[in-house]
Amino acid sequence: MIMKKQVALGIDIGGTNTTFGFIDREGNYLADGNIETQKHEDINDYLKELYLEIEKVLDPLREEIEMIGIGIGAPNGNYYKGSIEFAPNLRWHDVIPLCDMMKEYYPTLPIYLTNDANAAAIGEMIYGGAKGMKNFIMVTLGTGLGSGFVANGELVYGHDGFAGELGHIIVSPNGRQCGCGRQGCLETYVSATGVKRTAYKMMAKYNYPSELRTIPFNEMTAKIVAEAAEKGDMIAINTFKYTGKMLGEALANAIAITSPEAIFLFGGLAKAGNLLFEPTKDHMEMNLLKIYSNKVKLLPSQLDKNAAIYGAAALVWKELNK
Amino acid sequence: MIMKKQVALGIDIGGTNTTFGFIDREGNYLADGNIETQKHEDINDYLKELYLEIEKVLDPLREEIEMIGIGIGAPNGNYYKGSIEFAPNLRWHDVIPLCDMMKEYYPTLPIYLTNDANAAAIGEMIYGGAKGMKNFIMVTLGTGLGSGFVANGELVYGHDGFAGELGHIIVSPNGRQCGCGRQGCLETYVSATGVKRTAYKMMAKYNYPSELRTIPFNEMTAKIVAEAAEKGDMIAINTFKYTGKMLGEALANAIAITSPEAIFLFGGLAKAGNLLFEPTKDHMEMNLLKIYSNKVKLLPSQLDKNAAIYGAAALVWKELNK
Numbered sequence: 354m355i356m357k358k359q360v361a362l363g364i365d366i367g368g369t370n371t372t373f374g375f376i377d378r379e380g381n382y383l384a385d386g387n388i389e390t391q392k393h394e395d396i397n398d399y400l401k402e403l404y405l406e407i408e409k410v411l412d413p414l415r416e417e418i419e420m421i422g423i424g425i426g427a428p429n430g431n432y433y434k435g436s437i438e439f440a441p442n443l444r445w446h447d448v449i450p451l452c453d454m455m456k457e458y459y460p461t462l463p464i465y466l467t468n469d470a471n472a473a474a475i476g477e478m479i480y481g482g483a484k485g486m487k488n489f490i491m492v493t494l495g496t497g498l499g500s501g502f503v504a505n506g507e508l509v510y511g512h513d514g515f516a517g518e519l520g521h522i523i524v525s526p527n528g529r530q531c532g533c534g535r536q537g538c539l540e541t542y543v544s545a546t547g548v549k550r551t552a553y554k555m556m557a558k559y560n561y562p563s564e565l566r567t568i569p570f571n572e573m574t575a576k577i578v579a580e581a582a583e584k585g586d587m588i589a590i591n592t593f594k595y596t597g598k599m600l601g602e603a604l605a606n607a608i609a610i611t612s613p614e615a616i617f618l619f620g621g622l623a624k625a626g627n628l629l630f631e632p633t634k635d636h637m638e639m640n641l642l643k644i645y646s647n648k649v650k651l652l653p654s655q656l657d658k659n660a661a662i663y664g665a666a667a668l669v670w671k672e673l674n675k
Numbered sequence: 676m677i678m679k680k681q682v683a684l685g686i687d688i689g690g691t692n693t694t695f696g697f698i699d700r701e702g703n704y705l706a707d708g709n710i711e712t713q714k715h716e717d718i719n720d721y722l723k724e725l726y727l728e729i730e731k732v733l734d735p736l737r738e739e740i741e742m743i744g745i746g747i748g749a750p751n752g753n754y755y756k757g758s759i760e761f762a763p764n765l766r767w768h769d770v771i772p773l774c775d776m777m778k779e780y781y782p783t784l785p786i787y788l789t790n791d792a793n794a795a796a797i798g799e800m801i802y803g804g805a806k807g808m809k810n811f812i813m814v815t816l817g818t819g820l821g822s823g824f825v826a827n828g829e830l831v832y833g834h835d836g837f838a839g840e841l842g843h844i845i846v847s848p849n850g851r852q853c854g855c856g857r858q859g860c861l862e863t864y865v866s867a868t869g870v871k872r873t874a875y876k877m878m879a880k881y882n883y884p885s886e887l888r889t890i891p892f893n894e895m896t897a898k899i900v901a902e903a904a905e906k907g908d909m910i911a912i913n914t915f916k917y918t919g920k921m922l923g924e925a926l927a928n929a930i931a932i933t934s935p936e937a938i939f940l941f942g943g944l945a946k947a948g949n950l951l952f953e954p955t956k957d958h959m960e961m962n963l964l965k966i967y968s969n970k971v972k973l974l975p976s977q978l979d980k981n982a983a984i985y986g987a988a989a990l991v992w993k994e995l996n997k
Contacts, residue, residue, distance in 0.1 A: 488831075504826050518934075522928040607932065642840055642855055644751060644840075
């Protein structure tokens with residue numbers, strides 16, 4: 354009789370894509386797949402497609418692996434209730450009892466859910482650059498801005514399971530309209546979408562010639578802006594400077610609250626490297642209370658991809674070890 | 676042989692006064708005293724006066740009580756190192772190894788130190804309104820604004836022991852000058868000093884007649900403003916509305932980070948009651964992300980006085996139980 358390898362299924366529900374992977378206790382990544390998050394208006398259709406895709410990826414591996422639990426990272430995910438509630442960047446705006454709904458497909462497996470950024474923080478802590486750290490902040494930069502706070506070695510879920518919404522601290526009263534219905538949230542400035550918006554602000558402000566001026570808003574991406582910046586485009590460079598200023602100021606305030614050892618940046622925008630890290634670090638230090646000066650490391654995530662999947666899977670191992 | 680009652684000495688070093696008290700394990704308050712914090716330029720002279728005052732209060736009780744430890748709450752207090760570091764509201768601006776210096780007077784006793792607001796949070800948790808709460812924020816309103824964050828039932832000290840400086844998040848870039856050397860810190864708006872400053876801002880802005888217009892800046896206090904507001908003075912009323920707006924907005928951002936069950940307000944300014952609580956609650960709710968709406972209790976501290984002394988003493992019991 355062959356012993357099957359035990360794996361956790363980690364699922365990351367992002368604003369654009371839902372990705373998943375099978376990961377064993379040691380952190381080996383066995384197989385993965387993905388579907389579009391926004392394709393289906395009805396959550397039931399979405400879950401059915403997700404299930405079928407998981408089964409498809411699982412099919413050739415059934416003899417080798419045994420799924421022992423499912424961990425899910427989702428925007429506005431509630432750890433205590435296993436639900437997604439009022440997620441501004443998803444098509445389902447109410448309270449979605451996702452763990453209960455997944456149970457219909459996987460009735461015998463334990464299913465856990467948390468905020469996608471909290472899951473990424475757990476991934477960083479178990480498998481990434483935050484190994485051994487007791488106090489750190491994970492910032493995930495995607496369509497929006499997510500965050501996970503770890504204090505005293507534990508993830509801060511808060512009283513209701515919704516802690517860690519750094520993307521929705523208001524940094525500019527009466528500022529940019531946010532998907533959450535309010536104005537001036539950090540993620541309207543610091544995120545892929547924020548960079549895109551800022552590029553047009555800079556085009557309005559400055560007269561520098563720029564290749565970005567040939568691109569309509571609806572076709573612009575943060576990646577296009579980053580590539581232009583690498584080539585010396587002043588509109589693009591100023592866009593990243595402004596983005597780093599907004600992020601650095603917000604991080605300085607977050608540091609005053611939790612005083613972390615390090616802050617990790619994860620996601621597409623974090624790959625812009627020094628374009629983002631330099632102005633962020635400068636403005637973070639410039640705005641820090643003296644006692645925190647030159648103490649807090651600003652680091653790229655050590656999980657080069659799928660931190661949230663690792664985190665969601667790590668959630669399973671952590672819960673099963675309790 | 677008579678069994679002496681075991682007590683902890685709790686010391687609260689405030690911007691104006693240093694108060695202390697002897698408290699037993701059950702929370703009974705046995706005796707107290709105080710000295711001025713700012714009288715001595717030399718920390719050694721301050722410690723000598725403090726020691727003599729403690730001995731004076733202790734003297735008639737020596738047959739009854741046994742001091743088993745000392746807990747200290749101090750501005751910019753470092754829990755890990757037992758030091759006060761760069762405290763903006765004290766006369767000693769460097770790194771003061773306070774626990775080590777106290778050891779010269781009390782060589783046989785264990786001595787613990789933390790941020791004065793962290794100490795207040797522990798006091799609220801052990802003896803006050805936060806009993807049984809795992810996630811809450813304590814805000815202390817005095818000369819400055821201090822805070823203590825409790826997450827997962829533990830005080831958030833952060834990597835370096837300096838977490839919880841909500842008073843020094845920057846809420847208004849290029850705003851009011853702060854004692855910390857920066858501009859726009861929350862405590863320049865929300866504190867006894869902040870209320871005083873705002874009263875003059877309101878006199879400059881509005882034409883309402885007001886008894887406050889007869890009082891020079893150097894003689895104004897938050898108490899005078901509160902009493903005028905109670906009598907319907909429009910300058911004073913607008914001062915508290917503005918203070919509540921600034922506090923409410925900052926609390927909404929803090930909630931997005933730690934999602935607490937409750938926020939406790941403690942200190943002289945908190946005694947202004949609805950004058951402060953109503954606008955604070957209104958602006959807090961107005962600025963909250965939907966998922967947090969009407970969930971977070973805004974409460975007055977249940978320790979009507981000396982929360983920080985209780986907290987400092989509770990720190991001793993907590994450490995000795997480890």
